[in-house]
């Protein structure tokens with residue numbers, strides 16, 4: 001079985017069906033496979049074959065994975081993924097196109113161009129390309145800012161994502177972080193300064209609390225980049241007004257693996273003047289038929305799952321799902337406000353609810369949660385729960401009930417040990 005043969009490259013349809021069935025059962029019943037056996041601590045000399053390998057991995061890969069679709073999961077920016085994307089991702093793996101070479105991707109490049117053409121206009125942008133995540137989207141945009149507009153520094157807010165600091169370090173640009181207002185957004189007065197040699201990075205949906213910087217500022221910067229990794233898709237919903245001004249930017253980054261429900265890694269970087277950017281960020285090579293634009297070398301058809309989703313749902317479907325997540329966030333915030341023992345940090349603007357129990361260390365309460373999950377954020381030195389509404393199957397009451405229960409238990413034991 002360990003001998004490599006051409007059979008490894010001829011699909012085992014039954015094994016593939018079983019693997020799919022395990023995934024479906026995980027979604028339906030929360031479990032799929034048997035007990036996890038230990039994995040070898042060193043590379044096995046003899047292989048066990050494809051079927052046995054998948055059986056061995058199933059408990060690790062499926063049963064022991066975080067359940068992003070659980071009703072009590074309102075925690076991180078990671079959504080459950082729609083089933084069409086599973087098939088499309090499998091196709092991408094099975095065909096293994098490489099968008100670096102037109103020969104190895106005769107239509108995959110066109111598919112990506114189609115997705116970009118569908119999405120870029122929502123942000124007033126004329127083009128762009130896919131990247132694995134917004135960390136690389138932000139880096140690509142700031143690279144363009146440096147080499148197209150000649151910026152010498154980056155100006156952003158103290159709540160900017162750490163990928164902006166990384167980009168500054170890599171590109172050799174200093175990063176100045178301006179103070180934010182009480183809602184943790186940059187205000188126009190703070191941006192009203194000489195930015196003629198700077199890239200101004202504004203965030204649409206900060207990672208900690210979901211704040212949106214003022215995007216409608218007078219153009220004073222040499223380059224304006226909008227990091228819309230989280231809240232960008234709101235532009236396609238009835239909450240579009242929150243992102244007014246985004247269309248005046250030079251570049252926009254957005255993570256499709258966040259609020260467009262895509263499997264990782266899926267993100268986009270858009271440009272107002274894609275041709276100028278492509279020229280500045282392009283490299284030729286003896287083995288390349290076409291110049292390589294941007295950061296990535298070999299990369300696959302990550303547009304396929306996104307195309308499948310956009311075709312399946314259409315604009316209305318995308319809108320509906322994001323708006324229903326926004327409603328989940330609002331229901332959570334309303335419930336928190338109605339509970340005397342809970343405290344809401346502030347209004348929820350982009351599907352992120354920041355809250356905590358009034359009594360007890362939020363971290364200890366979080367550790368005691370059963371079938372419920374929150375993330376945490378430190379704001380002005382204080383720890384808060386952070387609930388990101390990326391899960392359309394979430395039930396806010398389930399989460400609040402679990403928190404009330406855990407906080408009650410903690411207070412009871414606290415009193416007990418103190419007596």
Ligand SMILES: *Cc1c(COP(=O)(O)O)cnc(C)c1O
Nearest residue numbers: 133134135161205207229230255
């Ligand atoms: C998540 C996030 C990023 C980074 O995106 P990845 O896709 O995780 O690399 C950048 N900026 C903001 C505001 C984010 O929320």
